[in-house]
Amino acid sequence: MRRYYTIRDLADLFDITPRTLRHYEDVGLLKPARQGAQRLYSERDRVRVQLILRGRRLGFSLPEIAEMLDLYDADPTEITQLREVIRRGNEKLRQVERQISELEALREDLIAMRNRLEQVLQEKLNTSEGKGCSD
Amino acid sequence: MRRYYTIRDLADLFDITPRTLRHYEDVGLLKPARQGAQRLYSERDRVRVQLILRGRRLGFSLPEIAEMLDLYDADPTEITQLREVIRRGNEKLRQVERQISELEALREDLIAMRNRLEQVLQEKLNTSEGKGCSD
DNA sequence: CTGAAAACTTACGTGAACGTCAATACGGTT
DNA sequence: AACCGTATTGACGTTCACGTAAGTTTTCAG
Secondary structure, three states: OOOOEOHHHHHHHHOOOHHHHHHHHHOOOOOOEEEOOEEEEOHHHHHHHHHHHHHHHOOOOHHHHHHHHHHHOOOOOOHHHHHHHHHHHHHHHHHHHHHHHHHHHHHHHHHHHHHHHHHHHHHHHHHOOOOOOOO | OOOOEOHHHHHHHHOOOHHHHHHHHHOOOOOOEEEOOEEEEOHHHHHHHHHHHHHHHOOOOHHHHHHHHHHHOOOOOOHHHHHHHHHHHHHHHHHHHHHHHHHHHHHHHHHHHHHHHHHHHHHHHHHOOOOOOOO
């Protein structure tokens, strides 16, 4: 519940480097407060970093992550803008769901492969069971 | 059911460039047959390309994809090696399952955000309902 | 056989996402 | 005030996954 983090605090917290945080700032993903020249990251910044890193692990580019974060803290005044934000959100949602489907397919493939190999293993163990493989 | 594909056939089939296929060969993901200097891709090569591209869409690096493809067509002689392949396969499987969990968390986040925005939209529509927002 | 299309090799270029290094600048301690 | 550790701003370097361009065969329709 500390109110603020230095750049090193946050870096250590997520096992990244300060350079990475500055880079995220360069591309507009973070806008930490400053006291003088020093960056002061808030709790909200910490959460954003967490979301950014999750996005990276899932294979999204920084611009894509920016889109999603924009959805997150969008507070549109105009109804037209609001509808647009919802539309983009639904689009992202569909993309994520497609990705889940593909990942599940990959998981099925890996499971099938494992089963196949397990079976081969059992066969090998059986044939070499009596050491002479007679009968 | 064509037996062979030229590099352009495969490129067009997956909407990629020949350069991409040569690159996958450079890094050891493909080893197409040759007639002279020309590459001839088999049905098996086509399937591998499909798997490679799925891996890319899911955010895996080419080396990571190579690992998984190695698991796919591994035919280990020694039981020790076989166990090792199974172990690596299970490891990848767990990684994929973690990734699925994270994606599902992201999906939940997106859904929550959409619901929130939908609600804001409804409120906006209601307050501007009678155009004067009386009572 | 010829000429165009397509494939090949070689090699340098590129955008994304940082890494790394140099040169300050600033903050707290003794 | 001097010192040391940490932060900051450039700015160039690096890896990955190809893009792109040049120059050279190879293939194939006419």
